[in-house]
Structure formats: structure tokens, C-alpha cells
Amino acid sequence: xxxxxxxxxxxxxxRQKILDAAKELFFNKGYYVIGIDMITExxxxxxxxxYHYYKNKIEIYKSLQNEGLDILVDSIxxxxxxxxxxxxxKLKEIARVYFRxxxxxxxxxxxxxxxxxxxxxxxxxxxEISRIVDRKAHSLLKMIESVLIEGIENGEFVSMNTWKVxxxxxxxxxxxxxxxxxxxTLNVIGVDLEDLIKQALEITFFGIVKHKPSxxxxx
Amino acid sequence: xxxxxxxxxxxxxxRQKILDAAKELFFNKGYYVIGIDMITExxxxxxxxxYHYYKNKIEIYKSLQNEGLDILVDSIxxxxxxxxxxxxxKLKEIARVYFRxxxxxxxxxxxxxxxxxxxxxxxxxxxEISRIVDRKAHSLLKMIESVLIEGIENGEFVSMNTWKVxxxxxxxxxxxxxxxxxxxTLNVIGVDLEDLIKQALEITFFGIVKHKPSxxxxx
Amino acid sequence: xxxxxxxxxxxxxxRQKILDAAKELFFNKGYYVIGIDMITExxxxxxxxxYHYYKNKIEIYKSLQNEGLDILVDSIxxxxxxxxxxxxxKLKEIARVYFRxxxxxxxxxxxxxxxxxxxxxxxxxxxEISRIVDRKAHSLLKMIESVLIEGIENGEFVSMNTWKVxxxxxxxxxxxxxxxxxxxTLNVIGVDLEDLIKQALEITFFGIVKHKPSxxxxx
Amino acid sequence: xxxxxxxxxxxxxxRQKILDAAKELFFNKGYYVIGIDMITExxxxxxxxxYHYYKNKIEIYKSLQNEGLDILVDSIxxxxxxxxxxxxxKLKEIARVYFRxxxxxxxxxxxxxxxxxxxxxxxxxxxEISRIVDRKAHSLLKMIESVLIEGIENGEFVSMNTWKVxxxxxxxxxxxxxxxxxxxTLNVIGVDLEDLIKQALEITFFGIVKHKPSxxxxx
DNA sequence: AATGAATGAGAGTTCATTCAT
DNA sequence: CATGAATGAACTCTCATTCAT
Numbered sequence: 001x002x003x004x005x006x007x008x009x010x011x012x013x014x015r016q017k018i019l020d021a022a023k024e025l026f027f028n029k030g031y032y033v034i035g036i037d038m039i040t041e042x043x044x045x046x047x048x049x050x051y052h053y054y055k056n057k058i059e060i061y062k063s064l065q066n067e068g069l070d071i072l073v074d075s076i077x078x079x080x081x082x083x084x085x086x087x088x089x090k091l092k093e094i095a096r097v098y099f100r101x102x103x104x105x106x107x108x109x110x111x112x113x114x115x116x117x118x119x120x121x122x123x124x125x126x127x128e129i130s131r132i133v134d135r136k137a138h139s140l141l142k143m144i145e146s147v148l149i150e151g152i153e154n155g156e157f158v159s160m161n162t163w164k165v166x167x168x169x170x171x172x173x174x175x176x177x178x179x180x181x182x183x184x185t186l187n188v189i190g191v192d193l194e195d196l197i198k199q200a201l202e203i204t205f206f207g208i209v210k211h212k213p214s215x216x217x218x219x
Numbered sequence: 220x221x222x223x224x225x226x227x228x229x230x231x232x233x234r235q236k237i238l239d240a241a242k243e244l245f246f247n248k249g250y251y252v253i254g255i256d257m258i259t260e261x262x263x264x265x266x267x268x269x270y271h272y273y274k275n276k277i278e279i280y281k282s283l284q285n286e287g288l289d290i291l292v293d294s295i296x297x298x299x300x301x302x303x304x305x306x307x308x309k310l311k312e313i314a315r316v317y318f319r320x321x322x323x324x325x326x327x328x329x330x331x332x333x334x335x336x337x338x339x340x341x342x343x344x345x346x347e348i349s350r351i352v353d354r355k356a357h358s359l360l361k362m363i364e365s366v367l368i369e370g371i372e373n374g375e376f377v378s379m380n381t382w383k384v385x386x387x388x389x390x391x392x393x394x395x396x397x398x399x400x401x402x403x404t405l406n407v408i409g410v411d412l413e414d415l416i417k418q419a420l421e422i423t424f425f426g427i428v429k430h431k432p433s434x435x436x437x438x
Numbered sequence: 439x440x441x442x443x444x445x446x447x448x449x450x451x452x453r454q455k456i457l458d459a460a461k462e463l464f465f466n467k468g469y470y471v472i473g474i475d476m477i478t479e480x481x482x483x484x485x486x487x488x489y490h491y492y493k494n495k496i497e498i499y500k501s502l503q504n505e506g507l508d509i510l511v512d513s514i515x516x517x518x519x520x521x522x523x524x525x526x527x528k529l530k531e532i533a534r535v536y537f538r539x540x541x542x543x544x545x546x547x548x549x550x551x552x553x554x555x556x557x558x559x560x561x562x563x564x565x566e567i568s569r570i571v572d573r574k575a576h577s578l579l580k581m582i583e584s585v586l587i588e589g590i591e592n593g594e595f596v597s598m599n600t601w602k603v604x605x606x607x608x609x610x611x612x613x614x615x616x617x618x619x620x621x622x623t624l625n626v627i628g629v630d631l632e633d634l635i636k637q638a639l640e641i642t643f644f645g646i647v648k649h650k651p652s653x654x655x656x657x
Numbered sequence: 658x659x660x661x662x663x664x665x666x667x668x669x670x671x672r673q674k675i676l677d678a679a680k681e682l683f684f685n686k687g688y689y690v691i692g693i694d695m696i697t698e699x700x701x702x703x704x705x706x707x708y709h710y711y712k713n714k715i716e717i718y719k720s721l722q723n724e725g726l727d728i729l730v731d732s733i734x735x736x737x738x739x740x741x742x743x744x745x746x747k748l749k750e751i752a753r754v755y756f757r758x759x760x761x762x763x764x765x766x767x768x769x770x771x772x773x774x775x776x777x778x779x780x781x782x783x784x785e786i787s788r789i790v791d792r793k794a795h796s797l798l799k800m801i802e803s804v805l806i807e808g809i810e811n812g813e814f815v816s817m818n819t820w821k822v823x824x825x826x827x828x829x830x831x832x833x834x835x836x837x838x839x840x841x842t843l844n845v846i847g848v849d850l851e852d853l854i855k856q857a858l859e860i861t862f863f864g865i866v867k868h869k870p871s872x873x874x875x876x
Numbered sequence: 877a878a879t880g881a882a883t884g885a886g887a888g889t890t891c892a893t894t895c896a897t
Numbered sequence: 898c899a900t901g902a903a904t905g906a907a908c909t910c911t912c913a914t915t916c917a918t
Contacts, residue, residue: 045899046900047900047902048898048900048901049899049900052898052899
């Protein structure tokens with residue numbers, strides 16, 4: 001490895017070090033409580049270095065969203081491109097993947113949670129990374145919508161407003177995970193989150209799958 | 220009405236005016252984004268007046284929690300003291316009441332949401348109002364627990380850790396409402412929140428009600 | 439006593455109550471630390487009432503100086519008008535009286551201490567009471583000067599700049615009392631303040647009394 | 658001198674510039690009258706810069722006490738370590754050194770004056786510098802006490818409570834200097850402060866030195 | 877005469893961001 | 898590239914004083 005390469009790598013490492021420090025801090029305390037100084041101190045760099053790698057406080061928050069989204073998108077892409085899999089199964093798999101993501105990358109959860117209340121500034125400011133994140137989140141939902149469209153086309157699902165249902169589907173998962181995120185006491189009575197999600201989805205999907213006459217769901 | 224009485228009322232009105240301004244602002248933008256100046260400007264009072272009525276920023280936030288909780292507690296009390304009502308029905312009624320509360324007093328939702336992420340300061344500072352709010356929230360859950368205990372005693376429910384189940388029950392409702400709160404698109408496919416809550420509770424209660432042999436729940 | 443008289447008296451009492459509260463507070467904590475609210479609360483009156491009796495914060499401080507000075511001036515006047523008393527004895531008596539004043543009215547000491555560092559505002563603002571206090575303090579020194587002049591005239595003292603010596607004489611006493619005021623440990627080795635003052639004055643007076651050739655300063 | 662060194666020096670200079678501005682202002686007007694803005698304006702720096710160098714208003718005041726104490730302690734240390742000098746002479750020298758200190762560093766006098774009334778906050782807050790100042794003041798008195806102990810051991814002084822006498826000794830000097838500090842008119846009649854201190858100490862020391870029967874106190 | 881609610885300038889302090897070195 | 902000193906607007910909060918009742 002050349003010196004030049006090592007230097008470039010070293011830079012990337014520094015950038016990541018800052019991001020990691022910010023990730024942990026934002027996750028624990030939230031956007032407003034964390035100051036730049038706390039991040040630089042934890043990362044072991046100077047203020048100037050911070051601003052060398054990130055334009056401002058909002059930018060690093062967006063970068064975290066970006067990083068977190070990348071991991072999630074990757075996992076969901078894999079599910080969607082599964083061959084010989086029913087659309088309903090894919091949706092269920094997507095839910096399971098999201099749940100796994102929550103379990104394995106808890107640090108990102110609060111930060112990416114797309115629909116969650118984001119700092120005001122985040123919404124107003126439109127920087128480069130900001131647009132990337134928005135686009136990525138949008139494309140994530142578009143990917144899910146494609147499953148719904150696929151399902152309609154192959155006769156699994158009834159006709160529907162796919163975009164609205166996509167959003168609702170995501171919101172449902174998000175809400176249920178949040179439920180556990182806030183009070184991890186669900187399994188007290190033998191119901192664990194994964195099960196709850198499954199059942200909640202069943203209820204929801206009841207509305208979108210094409211019913212064979214024999215099927216009956218009593219309330 | 221005497222002059223004196225009119226004055227006292229006027230004072231109360233001004234206090235409320237400040238609280239209302241704060242309520243709307245906190246609701247829309249969150250604790251950290253809102254400055255005292257924004258509240259006083261909206262309320263049409265001076266900085267000094269604000270601090271005449273509220274000790275500090277945290278205190279007014281707590282006051283909003285208090286006010287919001289009072290409305291909710293009142294409604295739930297009424298349900299609990301219903302005569303000739305099964306414990307299960309009471310729990311379902313409590314859920315419906317909470318949903319109604321969310322619908323009618325949306326301004327308070329983010330602020331009181333007991334399990335939601337509260338500003339760090341709120342947790343640390345222990346003022347008078349702070350203790351009142353904590354006690355009130357606790358007693359709210361205790362009231363719900365009493366329904367569970369009642370249900371166990373009259374043979375409706377199986378034996379269980381009532382306190383943990385109480386928390387779970389509340390978390391479930393809170394999570395589901397939040398789900399709608401974030402993206403109000405649930406009814407797109409004909410499932411409205413009230414229905415969803417009902418069904419979610421059915422799933423949950425399946426774990427705690429005593430089953431007669433004839434009852435069957437197919438999944 | 440008529441109702442009117444009783445009312446007037448009541449007013450005086452209220453005025454005094456405020457002054458007493460202020461006296462104790464200023465004495466313990468100093469001018470800047472004490473707020474109007476502390477005074478009114480201690481006195482059991484409203485803010486408005488305070489400003490009814492005293493123009494502002496400075497004014498009540500000056501009033502305390504005035505009251506304190508009155509007591510002191512009275513005592514010193516009595517000494518000065520003593521018949522058949524040498525000027526030197528008078529000066530020594532004045533010192534003793536000042537020492538007694540310090541002992542009996544310690545609350546006033548910090549406040550009146552004429553030469554002590556007074557709040558800046560006090561020096562700059564020129565109100566009615568302000569002028570009275572200044573005049574009174576000045577006349578107190580003038581009274582002392584008169585003893586010196588008397589002493590020169592009757593041959594007890596050498597010729598001198600009486601005004602400067604007066605100031606020095608007062609400063610000496612003030613400084614010595616302050617010495618004790620700050621660390622009341624003088625008597626540790628058997629020297630009590632009264633003695634120290636006496637001796638210090640002896641040293642000082644050695645410079646102003648006319649020495650007979652035979653005189654020798656012993657002890 | 659390297660660029661780096663020049664920079665470090667520049668930083669120290671700026672820190673000192675702020676301290677000097679504060680010194681003069683505090684000295685002239687007192688702790689409460691001086692605002693941060695006055696200091697920064699005089700020093701020609703911004704508010705932020707002030708807080709870059711000093712944690713808060715109390716801290717810079719303590720820093721001044723620290724700086725002032727350092728100068729004084731240095732001088733007194735030199736006296737104490739004088740070889741072949743009687744303990745009584747050392748005490749007298751300490752007094753002279755303190756008087757010189759007062760003369761040469763008048764700016765510090767009000768600020769360090771250990772026994773003087775310090776702002777309430779200063780007493781209550783326990784910061785790092787706060788502890789340093791307290792320790793330094795205490796060790797200053799301990800140094801003086803060591804002279805007394807030495808004097809007792811070598812038979813110069815009678816047995817006594819050395820700690821109490823130390824405090825009294827310091828208070829005596831402090832009081833006498835304060836006397837002059839307030840009204841610099843002592844020398845009006847040919848008695849200057851240095852002389853007065855000497856004489857006052859003679860009186861005091863008369864109580865602690867071992868008297869040979871032949872000794873007679875004259876002057 | 878008495879009240880205390882209302883005022884608002886100004887206090888001390890923080891912190892995201894810039895820029896000379 | 899990296900530093901961290903410097904900035905200053907903005908923040909929360911205080912308090913002497915006023916004035917309608």
C-alpha cells in the first residue's frame with residue numbers, strides 16, 4: 001500500500017471516527033443536547049477538523065441518516081430481488097428485515113426513523129446530502145411500492161392506491177417497533193415483538209390480499 | 220362580579236394565554252426550538268410577565284403536561300368507575316377514551332406522551348410541578364392496573380404480573396396512536412385507527428383472558 | 439389617642455418595619471445581594487408599599503445610614519458638650535463612645551462606616567436624603583474638629599491642620615474597629631479592642647499634645 | 658522564536674490583557690458593579706473570547722486573587738527563609754513586606770484582602786481555582802505561623818496558641834493598612850504608615866516576646 | 877394608602893461557525 | 898490538512914421600578 005493510499009485511508013478513518021462519535025452521542029441524547037464540542041472531544045479531533053469533513057451540524061446528522069439508510073436499503077433490496085417469492089412473503093420478509101435492522105443497529109434507529117419528528121432545521125435546509133437522504137428514503141418506499149405493484153399484477157393483491165398503502169405499511173412497522181423501542185416489556189406475557197409485527201401485518205394484509213370465498217375472518 | 224374577582228379572573232386568563240401560546244409552539248416545533256421570546260411574543264406579554272407566572276422554561280412545559288394529563292385522567296376515571304361493566308370492557312373503553320383524547324386534544328399529545336423522549340432537563344430537575352406530573356402519570360397507570368386486578372379477582376383474567384401488563388397495555392395504545400399520529404393514512408384501505416386499536420387489543424387480550432374450552436382463535 | 443393619630447403612628451411603624459428588615463438584610467449580605475423583594479417579604483409589605491415609603495433602593499440605604507448616624511451623633515454630642523473636661527479626654531471619650539456604638543449597634547456598622555467603600559451609585563446619585571447624610575457625616579467630623587480647635591486654643595494641643603487631623607483621627611478609630619470587626623481574635627493574647635484603641639490613640643496623640651520637657655512616654 | 662512559540666505567547670498575552678482589564682475594573686468599582694461587557698470592551702475582545710479564557714465571572718475574580726496572592730507569597734517566602742535572623746525580626750520584616758506589597762500592587766489589595774468581605778458566590782462555589790486560592794491563603798498563614806513556632810522553640814517567644822496569634826497578627830497588619838487605604842492622610846502629622854505598623858507591632862509583640870527582667874519598653 | 881402584576885433593559889452564559897496560523 | 902482561538906448573536910433569567918386598580 002502506497003503512502004498516498006494510506007493517507008487517503010487515514011482520512012476516511014478520521015471522517016468515520018467523527019461520524020461514530022456523533023452517532024453514539026445523537027443516539028443517546030438527541031440532536032439539540034449534543035454540541036459540536038462534545039463530538040470533537042469524543043472523536044479526538046479539533047473543531048476545525050470537524051468542519052473540514054462536515055459542513056455543519058445538520059450535515060453530520062444527515063450523514064448519519066444516510067449511513068443508516070444505506071444499511072437498511074441494502075438489506076431490503078436483497079429481499080425484493082428474491083426470485084420465486086410471492087409478493088406477500090416479500091412484504092413479510094421486509095418487515096422481518098426491518099425488525100432485524102432495529103435489533104442490530106439500534107444506534108441508527110432514532111436517527112433514521114424517517115417519519116419521526118426531525119429537527120426543524122433539517123426540514124428547511126436543503127443541502128446536497130439533504131437531497132441525497134430524501135431521495136434515498138423516497139426510493140426505499142418506492143422499492144416497497146414495487147412489491148405491491150408486482151402483487152397486483154400477478155393477482156395476489158386487490159387494486160389499490162399503492163403509494164398510500166406503502167406509506168401506511170411502513171408506518172405500521174415503524175410504529176410497532178417504536179412501541180417496543182420505548183418499553184421493552186412486550187414479551188412479559190409471551191408476545192414478543194417479532195410475533196406482534198407478524199400478527200399486525202396479518203390484520204393489515206387482510207385488507208389487501210385477494211380473498212378466496214372460503215376464507216373467513218371473524219372479529 | 221366584583222372588581223377584585225374580575226382582576227383575579229384576568230390574571231388566570233393571562234396565565235392561560237401564555238400557556239396556550241406555549242402549547243401551540245411546543246406542539247409544532249418542540250421544546251428546544253422554542254425560545255421564551257417566541258412564547259411571550261405570541262402571548263403578547265413581556266419577558267418579565269412570563270417569569271412572573273412560570274418559574275422557567277421547564278416549568279411551563281411541565282405545566283402543559285400537567286394540564287394535558289388532567290384531561291386524560293378525568294376521562295379514564297369515569298370509565299373505571301362505571302358500574303356493572305366487565306373488566307375487559309373497561310380496558311377496551313379506556314383504549315377508546317385514549318383514542319378520543321388523542322383526537323380531541325391533539326395539541327397535548329406530543330407533550331404528555333408519557334413514554335416519549337422528554338428533554339433531558341425535564342428528567343433531572345425535580346421541582347414541585349415536576350413531582351406532581353410524575354405522581355399523576357404514575358397514578359394513571361395505577362388506575363389501569365386496578366382494572367386488571369379487579370378482572371383477576373372476578374375470574375375474568377388469568378393471574379399475571381399486573382404492573383408489567385399495565386405498562387405493556389399502555390405502551391401498545393401509545394404506539395398505535397403514534398402510528399396514526401405520524402402518518403394519518405391508515406384509513407386509506409378502510410382500516411381506521413379505532414378499529415386497528417380494537418383488533419390489536421383483541422390480540423393482546425387473548426393472552427390474558429381466561430378461555431372457555433369452546434373459544435377458539437385461529438390465526 | 440384619636441383614630442387619625444393611631445393611623446399616623448401605624449404608618450410610621452410600617453416605615454420602620456421596612457427599614458428594620460432592610461437593615462438586617464443589608465448588614466448580613468451587602469447592598470448588591472439584597473433585592474427589593476427580599477426586603478418587602480421580610481417586612482411583610484408589598485412592592486408598592488416599599489416604593490411609597492422609599493424612592494428607590496439607594497434611598498433606603500441612605501436612610502439606614504441616616505438613622506445609624508443619628509444615634510452616633512447623639513452620643514458624640516453628649517461627650518463634646520461635657521463641662522470641665524480636657525480636650526484630650528474628650529477625644530478619648532469620643533473614641534470610647536464610637537467603640538460602644540460598634541458594640542451596641544453592630545447592624546449599622548457596615549452601613550454607616552463613612553469612609554468605607556460605598557456602592558458606586560450612592561456616591562453619584564444626589565437625592566435629598568443623600569445630601570442630608572453627607573451633611574450629617576460632615577458635621578460629625580466638624581464636631582470632632584471643634585474639640586481639636588478648642589484644645590489648641592486652650593493650649594493643650596500644638597498648632598496643626600485641624601481638618602486633616604480630624605479625618606486621620608476618625609480613620610484610625612474606624613480602622614482599628616474594623617480590625618476587630620473582621621477577626622474577633624484580638625483578645626487571644628489578652629489585648630482587647632478597647633485597650634488597643636486606647637494605646638493606638640496614645641501613640642497618635644503623642645504627636646499633637648504639647649509636650650512638657652519633663653514628659654516621657656511610658657507604657 | 659518559532660511561530661508556534663509566538664502564538665502561545667500571544668495567547669498568554671491575551672489572557673493577561675483580559676485579566677488586567679478585569680483587575681483595574683474590579684479594583685475601581687467592585688465585583689457587582691462590573692459586568693462582563695465592561696471587561697471585554699476594555700480588553701478589546703469579544704464575549705466568547707472572555708469565556709474561552711475564563712469559565713465565568715467568579716473564576717476571573719479568583720484568578721486575580723490567585724495572581725495577587727502569588728506575588729505576596731513570593732515576597733514573604735523570601736523573608737522567612739532568611740538565615741541568621743531572629744523570629745521577631747522576621748515578623749517585623751513580614752509586616753514591612755506586606756506594607757510594600759500594598760504600596761506596589763495597590764490594584765490587588767481589595768481583591769486579595771483575605772479577610773475582607775468577599776462576594777457571597779465566591780464563598781459558596783467550589784471550583785478548581787477556588788480551592789487553589791483557599792489553599793494558598795491558608796498556606797500563607799501557615800508560613801507565618803511557622804515563624805512563631807520557630808520563635809517559641811528558640812526561646813524568643815512565650816508559649817501561645819500559635820494559630821490564633823497568627824490570625825491576629827495578620828488581621829492587625831491588614832487593619833492598619835486598610836486604615837491608610839481608606840484615608841491616606843496619616844502622614845499629615847508626620848506619622849507614616851510604615852511607622853504606625855512598626856509601633857502597633859511593638860505593642861502587640863510586647864505580649865508575646867519573652868521579657869528579660871531588665872527589659873524595658875521605651876520609645 | 878396599598879397592592880402586586882407588568883415591564884424591559886440588561887445580566888451572565890452558550891455554542892455553531894469562521895479563519896489566521 | 899489541521900488547529901483551536903475568536904466571534905457575537907441568541908439564549909435563559911433577574912430585578913429595580915411603574916402604574917392601574
